Amino acid sequence: MTTKFSRRQFLQLSATGAAGLAMAACANIxxxxxxxGATQAPTAQPAAPEAKVVRILLDSWATGEMPFDTFAREFNxxxxxxxxxxxxxxxxWDTKVMAQISAGNLEWSAGGIASSASSSLPRWIxxxxxxxxxxxxxxxxxxxxxxxxxxxxxxxxxxSEHEGKFWxxxxxxxxxxxxxxTDHFGEVGATAAPATWDEWLSIARxxxxxxxxxxxxxxxxxxxxxxxxxxxxxxxxxxxxxxxxLLKWDAPEAIxxxxxxxxxxxxxxxxxxxxxGWLDLYYAGKLSSVQAQSSRGVWGQLAFGTDKVVTSQIPTxxxxxxxxxxxxxxxxxxxxxxxxxxxxxxxxxxxxxxQNERWQKQCMQTGKTPVxxxxxxxxxxxxxxxxxxxxxxxxxxxxxxxxRPFNNYFSIQxxxxxxxxxxxxxxxxxxxxxxxxxxIVKDAKDEIAKQKA
Amino acid sequence: MxxxxxxxxxxxxxxxxxxxxxxxxxxxxxxxSQAWGNRWGYVFIAPAVILYLVFQAWPILRGLFxxxxxxxxxxxxxxxxxxxxxxxxxxxxFTDPTFWKSFTISLRFSLMFLxxxxxxxxxxxxxxxxxxxxxxxxxxxxxxxxPVILPISISMLLWVxxxxxxxxxxxxxxxxxxxxxxxxxxxxxxxALYAMVLPTVWARFGSWVLLFLIGIYSINREIYEAALVDxxxxxxxxxxxxLPLLKPIFALVLVTGSGILSATEESMxxxxxxxxxxxxxxxxxxxxxxxxxxIHGDMRMGYAATMSLFLGLVNMLITFAIFKTLRxxxx
Numbered sequence: 001m002t003t004k005f006s007r008r009q010f011l012q013l014s015a016t017g018a019a020g021l022a023m024a025a026c027a028n029i030x031x032x033x034x035x036x037g038a039t040q041a042p043t044a045q046p047a048a049p050e051a052k053v054v055r056i057l058l059d060s061w062a063t064g065e066m067p068f069d070t071f072a073r074e075f076n077x078x079x080x081x082x083x084x085x086x087x088x089x090x091x092x093w094d095t096k097v098m099a100q101i102s103a104g105n106l107e108w109s110a111g112g113i114a115s116s117a118s119s120s121l122p123r124w125i126x127x128x129x130x131x132x133x134x135x136x137x138x139x140x141x142x143x144x145x146x147x148x149x150x151x152x153x154x155x156x157x158x159x160s161e162h163e164g165k166f167w168x169x170x171x172x173x174x175x176x177x178x179x180x181x182t183d184h185f186g187e188v189g190a191t192a193a194p195a196t197w198d199e200w201l202s203i204a205r206x207x208x209x210x211x212x213x214x215x216x217x218x219x220x221x222x223x224x225x226x227x228x229x230x231x232x233x234x235x236x237x238x239x240x241x242x243x244x245x246l247l248k249w250d251a252p253e254a255i256x257x258x259x260x261x262x263x264x265x266x267x268x269x270x271x272x273x274x275x276x277g278w279l280d281l282y283y284a285g286k287l288s289s290v291q292a293q294s295s296r297g298v299w300g301q302l303a304f305g306t307d308k309v310v311t312s313q314i315p316t317x318x319x320x321x322x323x324x325x326x327x328x329x330x331x332x333x334x335x336x337x338x339x340x341x342x343x344x345x346x347x348x349x350x351x352x353x354x355q356n357e358r359w360q361k362q363c364m365q366t367g368k369t370p371v372x373x374x375x376x377x378x379x380x381x382x383x384x385x386x387x388x389x390x391x392x393x394x395x396x397x398x399x400x401x402x403x404r405p406f407n408n409y410f411s412i413q414x415x416x417x418x419x420x421x422x423x424x425x426x427x428x429x430x431x432x433x434x435x436x437x438x439x440i441v442k443d444a445k446d447e448i449a450k451q452k453a
Numbered sequence: 454m455x456x457x458x459x460x461x462x463x464x465x466x467x468x469x470x471x472x473x474x475x476x477x478x479x480x481x482x483x484x485x486s487q488a489w490g491n492r493w494g495y496v497f498i499a500p501a502v503i504l505y506l507v508f509q510a511w512p513i514l515r516g517l518f519x520x521x522x523x524x525x526x527x528x529x530x531x532x533x534x535x536x537x538x539x540x541x542x543x544x545x546x547f548t549d550p551t552f553w554k555s556f557t558i559s560l561r562f563s564l565m566f567l568x569x570x571x572x573x574x575x576x577x578x579x580x581x582x583x584x585x586x587x588x589x590x591x592x593x594x595x596x597x598x599x600p601v602i603l604p605i606s607i608s609m610l611l612w613v614x615x616x617x618x619x620x621x622x623x624x625x626x627x628x629x630x631x632x633x634x635x636x637x638x639x640x641x642x643x644x645a646l647y648a649m650v651l652p653t654v655w656a657r658f659g660s661w662v663l664l665f666l667i668g669i670y671s672i673n674r675e676i677y678e679a680a681l682v683d684x685x686x687x688x689x690x691x692x693x694x695x696l697p698l699l700k701p702i703f704a705l706v707l708v709t710g711s712g713i714l715s716a717t718e719e720s721m722x723x724x725x726x727x728x729x730x731x732x733x734x735x736x737x738x739x740x741x742x743x744x745x746x747x748i749h750g751d752m753r754m755g756y757a758a759t760m761s762l763f764l765g766l767v768n769m770l771i772t773f774a775i776f777k778t779l780r781x782x783x784x
Contacts, residue, residue, distance in 0.1 A: 119748075123527060123752075126527045127526060127527050128529065215619065217619070223725075223728075271618065271619065272637045272640050272641075273637075273640055273731065276618050276637060276639075276640040277617045277618050277619050277620065277621075277640075280614075280617050280619070280620050281619055281620065284620055286619065286620075408527065408750055408751065409750055411748050411749055411750070412749050412750055415727070415728070415744065415748070415749065418728045419728070419729075419732055419733050420732075422640075422642060422731040422732040423642070423732045426641075426642070426732075447749065447750070448750065450545075450753075451525075451749070451750035451751045451753070
């Protein structure tokens with residue numbers, strides 16, 4: 001019997017075939033596929049097979065807590081020509097998006113979550129990753145589209161604006177608030193959150209005396225600048241930012257904020273450094289209060305009961321003083337050169353717009369505060385949502401709060417704040433509050449100068 | 454054979470200059486095809502070469518270029534060749550006190566991590582190798598190796614819980630033993646760096662144990678028997694037989710371990726971000742570079758690439774020194 005192919009011929013044929021397959025695999029396929037690493041959220045069912053696929057990238061924590069997928073399904077049902085597909089962000093997704101924008105073959109039309117009034121939204125805008133939304137909001141035929149910008153809390157809207165354009169559509173906002181245990185406070189005769197720093201210190205001392213044996217800590221902060229001393233400076237000054245767009249560290253109120261913080265630490269009214277291990281303490285029921293974002297209050301309610309934890313405005317320097325508190329919106333942006341920006345915008349309005357009461361209610365239930373004024377009427381109208389009455393107070397506070405200046409330098413200030421705060425509050429530290437403030441400003445300015453060089 | 458070749462040359466010559474020229478050309482083509490070998494071989498290795506070029510060589514070249522450019526992610530004007538700034542990043546790095554502070558921290562961390570892990574893993578490997586019951590030996594190997602299979606982030610998070618100043622196991626244990634002022638392991642600038650060493654050793658020493666075990670198991674038992682006959686006790690056997698024959702393993706372990714100089718994730722998970730721990734007491738160069746590239750302001754990836762390249766060069770030097778010092782017939 002003779003063989004038709006020699007071994008060499010067989011190998012040559014195989015190699016040719018493999019090379020052909022590899023080239024075919026590299027060819028531009030009309031329907032873009034999900035990249036390796038992206039996980040597909042269970043969405044977009046049912047949609048007509050020929051429907052236009054519109055991909056949206058979202059952080060998994062957001063899709064985990066909010067029903068983006070449910071509304072994608074409903075959107076697809078009511079918009080037969082469009083198939084919204086949600087994908088979770090993956091390691092290095094922003095680099096991939098930027099590379100695809102440069103190459104002109106971007107797969108996704110929208111992406112999130114970016115924090116307005118913090119570094120991420122400015123970064124996305126300045127890097128050219130996202131585009132303004134105004135025209136797409138105007139062009140949307142969805143119910144509620146015309147109210148998106150007018151119904152939004154003005155300060156929240158302003159935090160998403162840059163050069164007169166609207167860049168990030170928030171589905172909720174968070175603000176720095178005072179989250180406190182009613183049962184602990186009740187033990188020392190306090191039935192309301194402290195309104196001023198003096199009251200805060202006084203209650204904390206009483207709480208320490210009461211809870212010392214049980215090792216209950218009176219109060220705490222989270223380590224971020226805008227949740228700790230930064231929020232205190234906010235609460236003390238009408239305009240907390242100087243001409244360099246840094247916090248006014250040299251203001252007497254800022255020095256007092258640092259001093260008060262150190263008093264809390266040195267008197268053992270907070271965990272070491274004001275924050276070490278605060279979350280474990282909180283969940284263990286060993287923490288009476290924490291100045292943190294408002295959702296942390298709902299975390300406490302879920303752990304201990306809705307009557308046990310209340311979220312209030314942060315104590316202020318003097319009664320009613322200050323520029324409100326730090327806040328941010330949890331935003332989704334339309335990616336630059338995305339294939340279907342209008343469809344993505346339509347979906348965002350369909351899902352997160354003011355007309356979608358189910359969404360707004362779900363938002364409240366996760367502890368995130370709605371961004372539309374009209375949503376707060378739901379709290380009054382629905383007895384089941386009376387627990388969320390505190391959100392009205394948060395809305396009011398944010399409504400009068402000052403948005404952080406638009407730049408990407410806040411993280412620099414945060415870095416040096418954290419560095420020097422530890423040195424400042426260490427036991428037996430000889431560093432003065434003035435020296436601490438000066439060191440933060442100097443290092444921040446030096447680093448910013450390097451950025452501008 | 455030589456006579457045959459001479460005959461052939463004469464034959465070609467007899468056919469004239471054209472024939473000679475043609476023959477020379479044929480010889481050259483033949484030689485060239487011999488030098489290039491079988492062309493199909495290139496087709497077979499092409500996928501691997503292409504993957505290497507795209508995913509290894511190109512990023513290295515790009516990183517090299519970035520180290521000599523003012524590449525800032527948020528400033529488009531710095532992207533590409535126009536960003537080239539010569540040695541400016543290097544000058545900045547050598548005069549940057551934070552860089553030197555971070556490099557010193559990285560060195561200190563490495564100098565604590567390497568000997569501790571080396572001694573512990575060698576000790577564990579020798580002990581496991583002495584276990585005669587194969588089931589028990591297997592169990593010990595699994596126990597030693599288990600932390601390695603955990604992602605480094607999970608390992609570090611476990612230790613964050615253990616170190617918790619109020620509710621952590623370590624401090625609870627100390628309090629139960631009567632210690633009044635328990636340490637704030639990760640929170641105090643004085644202890645943060647040391648507290649970072651322990652979890653890193655725990656997370657990595659298992660793989661070193663396995664390498665040492667492979668080395669020990671591959672030593673010919675007859676050498677030990679000969680040493681025993683010569684009257685060597687256990688310590689002498691270890692010192693004169695085991696250690697010298699483990700030299701290649703030492704080289705391997707130290708070369709792979711010297712990468713700890715670039716430690717980044719350990720600090721970022723333990724201290725939750727790029728703070729570098731309390732008062733930057735555990736700010737390694739890796740974390741500092743990460744902060745410069747991905748957290749601060751314009752995201753100065755060019756400068757961060759310079760620091761990373763510097764770390765890479767130091768690593769190469771260390772590797773060279775290790776190979777020089779521990780050179781054996783086999784390695």
